[in-house]
Amino acid sequence: MALDASLWIPMRWPCGPLDVEKEKRRPGFAPRDAEVLRAWCEPASLERLAGSPVNALVLSWATGSAADEEQRRAIAPLVVAARGRGLAVIGWVNGTADLRQAAQAAQAAGLAAIATDSKEPLAGLPVLRFRERGFGDRTPGGFAGDLGSAWPGMKTPMLLPTDADAQTGPTSAPWLDSNAWYVRLARTLLTPSALWLAFEPPEFGMPVPAGAYVQAVADTEVFGGRWLVSLDPHLRRGLSDGQAAALDTWRAIGRALAFFRRHDAWTGLLPAGQVGVLSDYAGSNEFLAFELLNLLARQSSLYQILERGRALGTPLDELDAVLYADEAAPGPELARKLYAFAEAGGTLITPPGWEARGTPIEDSWLPRYRVYGCGRGRLAVAREAAADPQELAGDAQLLMSHRRDRVRVFNQGTGLWHYATSADGRSGVLHAFLFPTPFPLMPMTAWFRRPWAAARVFRLDEDAPTNAARSAVETGVEFQLPPASIYCATEVTA
DSSP, X not given: OOOOGGGOOEEEOOOHHHHHHHHHTSTTOOHHHHHHHHHTTSGGGGGGGTTOOOOEEEEEEXXXXXXXXXXXXXXXXXXXXXXXXXXXXXXXXXXXXXXXXXXXXXXXXXXXXXXXXXXXXXXXXXXXXXXXXXXXXXXXXXXXXXXXXXXXXXXXXXXXXXXXXXXXXXXXXXXXXXXXXXXXXXXXXXXXXXXXXXXXXXOOSSOOOHHHHHHHHHHHHTTTOEEOBOOOHHHHHHHHTTOHHHHHHHHHHHHHHHHHHHTGGGGGXXXXXXXEEEEOXXXXXXXXXXXXXXXXXXXXXXXXEEEGGGXXXXXXXXXXXXXXXXXXXXXXXXXXXXXXXXXXXXXXXXXXXXXXOXXXXXXXXXXXXXXXXXXXXEEEEESSOOOOHHHHHHHHHHHHOSTTXXXXXXXXXXXXXXXXXXXXXXXXXXXXXXXXXXSOXXXXXXXXXXXXXXXXXXXXXXXXXXXXXXXXXXTEEEEEEXXXXXXEEEEEEO
């Protein structure tokens, strides 16, 4: 049975005996938490969804435990009430549960689908398949669910071991977790009709801040993913108690979800790229290729995803560099295409063992590579296999240089950004993620090589966009952006 999960805005709705038993294993569990989970079984609990974009609830349905039947009886009134409100209800099946029996019970109860990490075939009721990170199965189209995503944001002391007070990279910059790069990769390789990420809020011992939830929504949505919204137990308790701070956080989540529904068209834009990362993204190449995309995104480098199996038919003329990331050499036809790219003016970066072509550049300032002048471009052959993905991502940016940047963002503070343009080249959007610091928010400047005629700034806490002041500079155009917290989008037009 077909369904279009892309129309759903899902939320994990923990309640009932199965979730009570699960919560009891959480450090800090209190009897009040069990009361809250039982209360969320009541149809009246759905009132908190009034005005929210959430239109699909994911309920624990079966785990293979003795409490499965009790769970279904406990949530039966909630299922009926949710369906009466026009909400889709999805049953989460995991553990040792019999998938066929769970699906039969779900179908009898009127559920729209079941969600599971099981690979067992099932006919009849639609199944939303979740899996751990990776692309062993690349069947295109349909639904794709990911279980391996991190909570996005800046690593803070609350997320670190008790004997650490900071987590940084070699340059002492805070470590930033993001799933946006993986959303891009999954949509490129799988072209799914819907892509959901399932990840839980971290345990702080207190409610997760509203801004962190907004980051989780924005980080997933910018490239067309959907977060399976999940609330921390402290927030659920606060909502049940009617606490003002909890209600404010819930409204902030709703505003963020609604914001990206209004701007769905942005996910159809094409990410701009200067360096193409060429890999099969599988097997022994998976770790390095995945980390390269993650780290290039973290340093706000513009990159394109080049799947090796499709690379012969993929144009390279918009790229400044191609980074070949796989251990095995390409076939002769692809190798000819890559050498031709360098000879035409690009920079080709390869692992050790590639044929040296062109004239050695003896005064190369990057000793990890043998660099050759190759036609109008360059060939950079690594002296040793890459041992550190972060070093390789930095080397790629150094070899490519910043001379031909498409966009730069000034005064952003700790953050990262993504840039995409329309296929006809008449519009684009710059997504900026800004992470909390103890310093006051400051105006930012966005520079574009392309002389866009106008820019509008969209912020989550404002109903209408702000026009950005434009000034022409010798190499492009600058727009002055107002201070923003957590996230903002700058929409540019020709």
